[in-house]
Amino acid sequence: xxxxxxxxxxxxxxxxxxxxxxxxxxxxxxxxxxxxxxxxxxxxxxxxxxxxxxxxxxxxxxxxxxxxxxxxxxxxxxxxxxxxxxxxxxxxxxxxxxxxxxxxxxxxxxxxxxxxxxxxxxxxxxxxxxxxxxxxxxxxxxxxxxxxxxxxxxxxxxxxxxxxxxxxxxxx
Numbered sequence: 195x196x197x198x199x200x201x202x203x204x205x206x207x208x209x210x211x212x213x214x215x216x217x218x219x220x221x222x223x224x225x226x227x228x229x230x231x232x233x234x235x236x237x238x239x240x241x242x243x244x245x246x247x248x249x250x251x252x253x254x255x256x257x258x259x260x261x262x263x264x265x266x267x268x269x270x271x272x273x274x275x276x277x278x279x280x281x282x283x284x285x286x287x288x289x290x291x292x293x294x295x296x297x298x299x300x301x302x303x304x305x306x307x308x309x310x311x312x313x314x315x316x317x318x319x320x321x322x323x324x325x326x327x328x329x330x331x332x333x334x335x336x337x338x339x340x341x342x343x344x345x346x347x348x349x350x351x352x353x354x355x356x357x358x359x360x361x362x363x364x365x366x
Contacts, residue, residue: 220350227357235341242334249327256320263316266309 344357 217350220354223354224350227354227361231341231344231357231361235337239334239337242330242337245330246327246334249323249330253320253323253327256316256323260313260316260320263309263313267305267313 340360344360346353346356348356
């Protein structure tokens with residue numbers, strides 16, 4: 195029985211990583227790389243989720259402010275209505291000169307510089323928030339691709355080298 199155990203201990207049937215040092219190294223490398231990749235993927239996936247949630251909320255709040263401030267960029271329609279009513283009253287009274295000089299308060303209206311600057315900043319912040327969300331989505335897609343394709347096919351050594359090349363490309 196002891197002879198059988200000694201033979202099995204030295205054989206490649208029992209040893210999952212092989213007998214030589216090279217195959218043992220790649221077996222250990224794969225185990226350590228899987229642990230590292232698992233932590234790496236979990237950490238960065240959760241970071242991307244946080245960025246997506248924050249940018250989504252920020253975009254919603256920014257959009258609501260933009261909608262609320264939009265009325266500052268158009269003339270007040272009540273001013274136009276009041277000017278037209280004044281014209282009608284002057285025509286009704288018999289002042290014919292009012293017809294030849296129509297009052298158009300909308301044509302003299304212009305937005306203030308402060309409201310234009312605030313609107314520009316609001317639109318810029320919304321654009322950057324959407325860009326951050328887009329970047330987070332691309333990052334999550336890349337992490338998913340990395341998770342599925344980090345090893346590929348081939349011998350254990352080739353898969354380990356391919357994984358290390360992919361990981362090194364990620365770090366740079």
